[in-house]
Amino acid sequence: MQNRITSLFKIKYPVIQAGMVWASGWRLAAACSNAGALGLIGAGSMYPDILREHIRKCKVATDKPFGVNVPMLYPDLEKVIDIIIEEGVKIVFTSAGNPKTYTSRLKENGITVVHVVSSVKFALKAQEAGVDAIVAEGFEAGGHNGRDETTTFTLIPMVCEKLNIPVIAAGGIATGEGMLAAMVLGAEAVQVGSRFVASDEASSHINFKNKVVESVEGDTMLTLKELAPVRLIRNKFFDDIQELYKKGTNAEELMRLLGRARAKKGMFEGDLDEGELEIGQIAGLIHDIKPAAEIISEMMQAYRQAVKKVKNLPEF
Amino acid sequence: MQNRITSLFKIKYPVIQAGMVWASGWRLAAACSNAGALGLIGAGSMYPDILREHIRKCKVATDKPFGVNVPMLYPDLEKVIDIIIEEGVKIVFTSAGNPKTYTSRLKENGITVVHVVSSVKFALKAQEAGVDAIVAEGFEAGGHNGRDETTTFTLIPMVCEKLNIPVIAAGGIATGEGMLAAMVLGAEAVQVGSRFVASDEASSHINFKNKVVESVEGDTMLTLKELAPVRLIRNKFFDDIQELYKKGTNAEELMRLLGRARAKKGMFEGDLDEGELEIGQIAGLIHDIKPAAEIISEMMQAYRQAVKKVKNLPEF
Numbered sequence: 250m251q252n253r254i255t256s257l258f259k260i261k262y263p264v265i266q267a268g269m270v271w272a273s274g275w276r277l278a279a280a281c282s283n284a285g286a287l288g289l290i291g292a293g294s295m296y297p298d299i300l301r302e303h304i305r306k307c308k309v310a311t312d313k314p315f316g317v318n319v320p321m322l323y324p325d326l327e328k329v330i331d332i333i334i335e336e337g338v339k340i341v342f343t344s345a346g347n348p349k350t351y352t353s354r355l356k357e358n359g360i361t362v363v364h365v366v367s368s369v370k371f372a373l374k375a376q377e378a379g380v381d382a383i384v385a386e387g388f389e390a391g392g393h394n395g396r397d398e399t400t401t402f403t404l405i406p407m408v409c410e411k412l413n414i415p416v417i418a419a420g421g422i423a424t425g426e427g428m429l430a431a432m433v434l435g436a437e438a439v440q441v442g443s444r445f446v447a448s449d450e451a452s453s454h455i456n457f458k459n460k461v462v463e464s465v466e467g468d469t470m471l472t473l474k475e476l477a478p479v480r481l482i483r484n485k486f487f488d489d490i491q492e493l494y495k496k497g498t499n500a501e502e503l504m505r506l507l508g509r510a511r512a513k514k515g516m517f518e519g520d521l522d523e524g525e526l527e528i529g530q531i532a533g534l535i536h537d538i539k540p541a542a543e544i545i546s547e548m549m550q551a552y553r554q555a556v557k558k559v560k561n562l563p564e565f
Numbered sequence: 566m567q568n569r570i571t572s573l574f575k576i577k578y579p580v581i582q583a584g585m586v587w588a589s590g591w592r593l594a595a596a597c598s599n600a601g602a603l604g605l606i607g608a609g610s611m612y613p614d615i616l617r618e619h620i621r622k623c624k625v626a627t628d629k630p631f632g633v634n635v636p637m638l639y640p641d642l643e644k645v646i647d648i649i650i651e652e653g654v655k656i657v658f659t660s661a662g663n664p665k666t667y668t669s670r671l672k673e674n675g676i677t678v679v680h681v682v683s684s685v686k687f688a689l690k691a692q693e694a695g696v697d698a699i700v701a702e703g704f705e706a707g708g709h710n711g712r713d714e715t716t717t718f719t720l721i722p723m724v725c726e727k728l729n730i731p732v733i734a735a736g737g738i739a740t741g742e743g744m745l746a747a748m749v750l751g752a753e754a755v756q757v758g759s760r761f762v763a764s765d766e767a768s769s770h771i772n773f774k775n776k777v778v779e780s781v782e783g784d785t786m787l788t789l790k791e792l793a794p795v796r797l798i799r800n801k802f803f804d805d806i807q808e809l810y811k812k813g814t815n816a817e818e819l820m821r822l823l824g825r826a827r828a829k830k831g832m833f834e835g836d837l838d839e840g841e842l843e844i845g846q847i848a849g850l851i852h853d854i855k856p857a858a859e860i861i862s863e864m865m866q867a868y869r870q871a872v873k874k875v876k877n878l879p880e881f
Contacts, residue, residue: 402746
């Protein structure tokens with residue numbers, strides 16, 4: 250049995266493993282694709298040559314469909330797109346930019362294109378640009394985030410009301426119950442990020458994985474709204490930013506404090522004080538690190554259980 | 566067929582009409598209770614004598630259970646509690662304060678007590694204080710809001726994981742699909758606010774009701790985090806607050822601009838520029854004003870339809 254998203258990607262389960270900086274290389278993507286989900290290599294933290302290497306390794310590690318996520322705010326974008334086409338990648342998720350820029354070129358090369366949005370307005374723009382599906386990502390999501398602060402619970406039905414192309418829900422989803430809830434709201438699949446950070450195959454530093462497992466409700470916050478809003482764990486780095494805000498700050502000063510190296514320092518090198526730790530609110534519901542395949546099979550089991558529970562609900 | 570919440574309140578549908586300032590007087594509460602939901606009189610915008618009048622009128626207008634919502638940050642709190650007990654109200658929802666303050670006194674008087682929270686920490690405190698159920702309200706909710714900014718989609722499962730007492734979901738719920746999604750996440754009922762503002766029986770000004778119907782995704786924002794965070798429509802009043810922020814402001818200056826009269830001016834007197842217009846993100850999904858009984862019956866119909874859809878989902 251299939252829906253529009255599983256048909257589009259030729260995958261078994263309506264689960265997309267989100268492309269995430271410093272977390273989702275070929276190991277995680279291949280593990281997820283092999284387990285029946287769609288694995289995505291996150292190009293955001295890779296130099297072009299590194300991305301090429303990851304794509305090649307992923308092709309060896311799985312004969313199932315996989316894709317690449319391209320945040321369009323990073324440098325070397327043209328080169329990244331060239332590599333994706335040269336290497337014969339079949340699925341691309343674009344985010345953080347204008348979907349018009351590359352959609353037609355990618356589609357001319359036979360690539361399925363999905364764009365990530367955080368508002369109804371951008372969802373309509375993406376549909377107009379010709380993408381095959383969109384990811385609608387709510388305020389609770391980790392990492393880069395929208396300016397409207399619209400949550401998954403309200404964004405999904407509002408986007409589904411206006412769009413004809415299929416919608417993938419993202420933000421706050423780490424369980425089979427969350428998956429079913431998103432589908433009840435109108436989504437045909439879910440994109441899961443934070444849960445896969447706490448997987449064996451994520452390239453994230455073990456300190457960061459442990460931090461995700463230990464974190465509880467309320468431990469993340471959306472900040473840096475003047476630059477690009479980002480959700481991260483409240484640590485010393487977060488407190489330093491808040492200190493600047495209290496004193497009164499500007500974009501340049503924030504940029505100086507921040508730098509791009511902070512994300513690598515936190516998530517890849519494991520510096521939990523000075524590094525940037527991007528994760529979603531749902532981290533509070535993640536309690537262990539395990540292989541991606543187990544995460545997916547448990548998620549699907551919980552999903553089937555949740556469907557059964559709905560069948561047994563009182564008839565109001 | 567019943568669940569713990571419909572049994573607790575002796576109501577037909579697991580739907581609570583939220584107590585809301587300047588919106589939910591006896592007319593709305595009685596209409597909702599008569600239609601099978603639980604109607605709540607919102608005491609937050611009523612002087613004690615006015616509240617007594619509303620309770621008495623509600624008793625005449627319905628023989629079904631109804632309740633009173635008491636935000637514990639308003640003055641005359643002691644008097645309000647006395648009136649509730651004197652008038653024989655059977656259900657009280659408390660919010661915005663410490664649940665220990667009045668729970669035991671209310672319960673000694675045979676009153677069912679529910680406390681509204683926005684975090685796991687406060688949910689546990691409410692359970693410890695002996696309340697019968699909690700409302701877990703997400704970041705997308707209109708009006709007063711929590712500091713952790715946790716959304717409905719992540720708050721509900723995280724609260725349900727820790728609590729034994731039943732959980733009512735609030736924030737972003739205006740439809741039967743939303744109702745089912747919240748129940749899939751673990752809630753046993755939903756509290757619905759914004760949808761009932763756009764009802765015939767709400768005492769909200771018609772200008773405000775129309776504004777709610779016209780608003781789209783992205784039109785509300787959480788602000789005034791230094792005082793008590795509140796979600797409202799971005800209008801001239803909102804812009805004036807943002808101007809103060811840009812110049813650098815403090816709590817006193819904000820208090821001066823704000824005053825309590827702003828909420829009345831906007832929501833009750835219909836001044837859409839100078840007034841405070843509290844509403845949730847889900848306003849973007851509300852497209853008409855109708856009788857509360859129709860809202861409830863449509864919501865239940867959509868809920869049953871959503872249950873049916875789940876039964877017909879592909880078996881992944």
